[in-house]
Amino acid sequence: MTFYRDEVTRLSKVLYPHNDLTKQIMESRHYIDKHFSEDINLDKIAGKALVSKFHFIRVFKRYYGRTPNQYLQEVRIEMAKKILLKRKNIDEVCNEIGFKSKTSFISLFKKMTGITPLAYQNKKSNFE
Structure with missing residues (x-):
């Protein structure tokens, strides 16, 4: 055996x-x-x-x-989308997903989604 x-x-x-x-x-x-x-x-x-x-x-x-x-960036942006739907401000979102710079977060979010985090938040809240 x-x-x-x-x-x-x-x-x-x-x-x-x-x-x-x-x-x-x-x-x-x-x-x-x-x-x-x-x-x-x-x-x-x-x-x-x-x-x-x-x-x-x-x-x-x-x-x-x-x-x-x-x-890692994809995971963070997907989580940011979920958090933005809770109507949290951009600074809170940055802290929760591990970004140290608000500017780099906004830039990456726009690059990956085509719109800014605020525009995403407003667009999604208009559909609810």
Whole structure:
């Protein structure tokens, strides 16, 4: 019985050599989802995956089609949309989603949605 278990383990390592890395990449995405409002350190996340920051970025992009930073920005903007619907002001939204600069938040929001946060808030409130 031990022989078969050892053989299955050996074969899985041969067939799926990056299985541990895949798991680490998935865990890092989950970490970003959970801690998006914090100051996320890419070096720290890559270190947990036991790879360099640059390799981590390449692998993350291969799995998810965007870099970790692009993914973080998407998560933050999606959360900002939800918070804006609660009629909170822009400063509160910035604080809740982890932006230090109101200007950079407004700029990124407009770039990703096509309208400013205030216009988004007003547009959505007019439909309710």
